Amino acid sequence: MRAFLLVHDDREYVRRPGEELQTDLGVLDVPEAVEPGDVLETHLGEPFTVRELRGPxxxxxxxxxxxxxxxxxxxxxxxxxxxxxxxxxxxxxxxxxxxxxxxxxxxxxxxxxxxxxxxxxxxxxxxxxxxxxxxxxxxxxxxxxxxxxxxxxxxxxxxxxxxxxxxxxxxxxxxxxxxxxxxxxxxxxxxxxxxxxxxxxxxxxxxxxxxxxxxxxxxxxxxxxxxxxxxxxxxxxxxxxxxx
The missing domain is CATH 3.40.50.150 (Vaccinia Virus protein VP39)
Incomplete structure (x- = not known):
């Protein structure tokens, strides 16, 4: 299963569909049906943009x-x-x-x-x-x-x-x-x-x-x-x- 980049300002995290992201900005559950360009929110309402993983x-x-x-x-x-x-x-x-x-x-x-x-x-x-x-x-x-x-x-x-x-x-x-x-x-x-x-x-x-x-x-x-x-x-x- 491919992973995606979750971006909030200058922060970046890599997660796969179904995985959880925990930060001081809140908890975010990455849905199974996620696509690049989607915007996901933590339980505190902080947005993360989903991006495709590229070479850099x-x-x-x-x-x-x-x-x-x-x-x-x-x-x-x-x-x-x-x-x-x-x-x-x-x-x-x-x-x-x-x-x-x-x-x-x-x-x-x-x-x-x-x-x-x-x-x-x-x-x-x-x-x-x-x-x-x-x-x-x-x-x-x-x-x-x-x-x-x-x-x-x-x-x-x-x-x-x-x-x-x-x-x-x-x-x-x-x-x-x-x-x-x-x-x-x-x-x-x-x-x-x-x-x-x-x-x-x-x-x-x-x-x-x-x-x-x-x-x-x-x-x-x-x-x-x-x-x-x-x-x-x-x-x-x-x-x-x-x-x-």
Whole structure:
């Protein structure tokens, strides 16, 4: 059963139909027949607007098992690979599962590997929260142990990696991807970029490019507009390549 976002001013809560919300604004029972756009009131008469859960909401409300991939990084992954409806995606390093949920919401079928069984269980719960559990197969295990089996099966359209052993998987990209399929590797440290790039070259991949992901928020005030001095602009490095 899919969940919805309940919004009151700057407050947001995630609940499913039939569940109860208790806050200092009162108690609200979410009806079974609820739809986005409905306005529900607590027993104290405080209104909450029902909204569909979208990508940024998932990032904010998923149960976290570590630092999830940022929306700006996910945007680059989807923009540079074209991942979308009908694609089969092989992902490794599930973590919180934000990337998998974005991909599935765009219409892709995702098989994702998480080496930590407890993290994998949390990710499955997050997929249910996002309503994409039928499109995301979360597997607990090391993808490198499955490479031979995966190489013998139907190839994938896109390969996305966020693991320390990504170069090992990249070496087999030619066996895992369809002709014209894309590879995306997220690296938190620049040292890993060279290993990934060399592995991609050895695998015969083309169009190998790496980007540092940096984003600056702009503050607009009465005195003028300038980049914000708050927050960290850098998150990591994304390497893309294509099998030709």
């Amino acid at each position: 909401d998932l990032f904010e409300h998923f149960e976290r098992t570590g630092a999830p991939m940022m929306p700006r990084d996910i945007g680059l992954v989807m923009g540079h690979t074209g991942a979308g409806g009908g694609d089969r995606v092989l992902d490794a390093g599930t973590g919180t599962g934000v990337l998998s949920a974005y991909l599935a919401s765009a219409g892709a079928d995702v098989r994702t590997y998480e080496i930590d069984e407890e993290f994998a269980a949390v990710a499955r719960g997050n997929m249910r929260l996002a309503g994409v559990e039928d499109s995301v197969d979360v597997r607990a295990g090391d993808v490198t142990a499955e490479l031979d089996e995966l190489a013998d099966a139907e190839p994938f359209d896109v390969l996305t990696l966020d693991t320390a052993d990504a170069p090992t998987v990249v070496e087999r990209a030619g066996d895992l991807l369809i002709d014209g399929g894309f590879l995306s590797v997220y690296s938190p440290f620049v040292e890993a970029v060279r290993e990934t790039t060399e592995a991609a070259r050895e695998a015969g991949l083309a169009e190998i490019r790496t980007f540092e992901t940096i984003q600056r928020r702009m503050d607009v005030g009465e005195r003028g507009t300038r980049p914000s001095t708050a927050g960290v602009g850098h998150t990591g490095y994304l390497t893309f390549a294509r099998l030709e």
